[in-house]
Amino acid sequence: MESSVVVIGGSVAGIRVCQALRSEGFMGEITILSEELGLPYDLPPLSKTYLSGDQERTDFQLLSDADLVSLKLNLMRGVTAIAINPRERQVVCSEGRTIQYKTLVIACGARPIAAPWDKVEGVTQFRTIGEANLVRRRIEQKRAVVVIGGGFIGSEVASTARACGVPATIIERQPTLLYTAIGPKFCTYIQGLHVAAGVTVLCNTSVESVAKDAGRDGIIVSLSGGRKVSAGVVVSGIGVRPNTAWLETSGIPINQGILCDEFGGVLGFPDIYAIGDVSLWFHPSRMIHTSYGHWTRATETAGVVAHNIARPKEKIPYNAVPFFWTWQHGKFIQVVGRWSATDREIAIKGETHGKVKFAALYENQGKITCGAAVDWPDKVPWLRAAHAQNKSIDECVEYLRSNCDHAVVEDQSSQPAK
Incomplete structure (x- = not known):
């Protein structure tokens, strides 16, 4: 052929x-x-x-x-x-x-990266519609969902479970959810959304074992420190x-x-x-x-x-500024650029027409490297363009601040300033 x-x-x-x-x-x-x-x-x-x-x-x-x-x-x-x-x-x-x-x-x-517990009945990765079907059935049955790994997919699964009235737990070995994806202020904000929605978030926690609950149609996840969590389905999302x-x-x-x-x-x-x-x-x-x-x-x-x-x-090259988005707990989250652990982080908490806005901007040598925003979709295209144009972090902060009725800017290296 x-x-x-x-x-x-x-x-x-x-x-x-x-x-x-x-x-x-x-x-x-x-x-x-x-x-x-x-x-x-x-x-x-x-x-x-x-x-x-x-x-x-x-x-x-x-x-x-x-x-x-x-x-x-x-x-x-x-x-x-x-x-x-x-x-x-x-x-x-x-x-x-x-x-x-x-x-x-x-x-x-x-x-998906394989894990030792992947072969346990009721444990699934989450990359195909077949794998999603297992989790969907358990949610329909109102069975508790446990997610191993606090990345974007795992966070979305937990968010959807809670929206359906199902108990959800996220187990993450790092200090916060999304730890390697974005800066600490933004991670803390997103983690707060999960906690407020009733998700049990267990950070700095490792999985010791996953096994069927003897005599019951469930799964027991044993954690570092001796804690055990029961689940109707476990989503393995470790990368x-x-x-x-x-x-x-x-x-x-x-x-x-x-x-x-x-x-x-x-x-x-x-x-x-x-x-x-x-x-x-x-x-x-x-x-x-x-x-x-x-x-x-x-x-x-x-x-x-x-x-x-x-x-x-x-031929044309590809040189676009990275961009991705996610929905979690009714919030539209967008990220442009690439975050690095060496970047300075500036958080902007604002209000526009009675609606709360939140963003975190990141800079290195005075230029924007990354921007993350919650429920600010009309301003994110400007941030992506600003990144492409190598605009200064001060100009980006001022742009978001000026588009709020009221805003507070918090610099990680200074005290909050109005």
């Missing part, structure tokens, strides 16, 4: 690159390998509206059968790539078939890694992800591209390879690669 473009992965990045190729006028054959048996779907709703029962799979499918026909896409369902031969331009599939390609796009995402193990003998350059240039091309392989969570792109401004495992980057890099495949003589 031969295809002009082969896309490995039915992820949002994989599907968006196919759609963008057609928008760019690309007329060649496109084949998608997707390990899911059904139509590809988006991931963000799984931990929110799907988990709560407010949406069904058809509400967030990335493609319909009619789309496959109109876009002339060959979707191979239930098929994964197990190897590639770049010299022969071949992909070896899980069902034994070999596909010839002219251009290859690797969009196979990331895999993810780029899905690159199957490429180890391919010669593809890998270092915590597939190494690409600023155009998305895999280094040393001009006919192969990588997008989404599996890739690390060269960042022209920072002069390093970077990754940012979030939905916006996946969709934006898909558009760039589609353009570069369709118009190889007019």
Whole structure:
């Protein structure tokens, strides 16, 4: 079998690159390998509206059968790539078939990090709709949810559980939730939202063991310090890694992800591209390879690669400021840029038309490096643009302060000042 473009992965990045190729006028054959048996779907709703029962799979499918026909896409369902031969331009599939390609796009995402307790009945990771279904059933049964790992997905699962009236506990070995993602003031604020909503948050706490509750349909999570927590379902969310193990003998350059240039091309392989969570792109401004495992980057890099495949003589780089968002406890949380532990943190607490606003800005050498905001969606695009324009932190603070009826600015290195 031969295809002009082969896309490995039915992820949002994989599907968006196919759609963008057609928008760019690309007329060649496109084949998608997707390990899911059904139509590809988006991931963000799984931990929110799907988990709560407010949406069904058809509400967030990335493609319909009619789309496959109109876009002339060959979707191979239930098929994964197990190897590639770049010299022969071949992909070896899980069902034994070999596909010839002219251009290859690797969009196979990331895999959850395995934990010792993953095999216990009632414990699940949270990356697919099948895994979400188990948690959804337990929530419908009003069974307690325990989340191991205080990252964004785990925090969203706990938030949804509480919104459905189900007891929820988050166990995190770091001092706060989201500890490695954003600064301490913002972490503390988000953790406060969880506590106020009735989530039991156990930080500085490790899991010693997870086991079935003998004689009962439940699970016992044993923690450091001797505490035990009962659950109807346990979500293991201790992180993810780029899905690159199957490429180890391919010669593809890998270092915590597939190494690409600023155009998305895999280094040393001009006919192969990588997008989404599996890739690390060269960042022209920072002069390093970077990754940012979030939905916006996946969709934006898909558009760039589609353009570069369709118009190889007019290639464009990707140099956008990182951005992601999350909904937790009815609050819309947005983050732009990259936070570093060495950044100075400035918190802004304000009020506009009777509505409370909160943001944290981060700077290094006087320039904004990162910004995080709660329920301030109309101002976040300005912050993302300000980051791209290398604006000063003072200008960014003043912008948010001036858009409040009343604001208090708290600098981590000084006393609060009005």
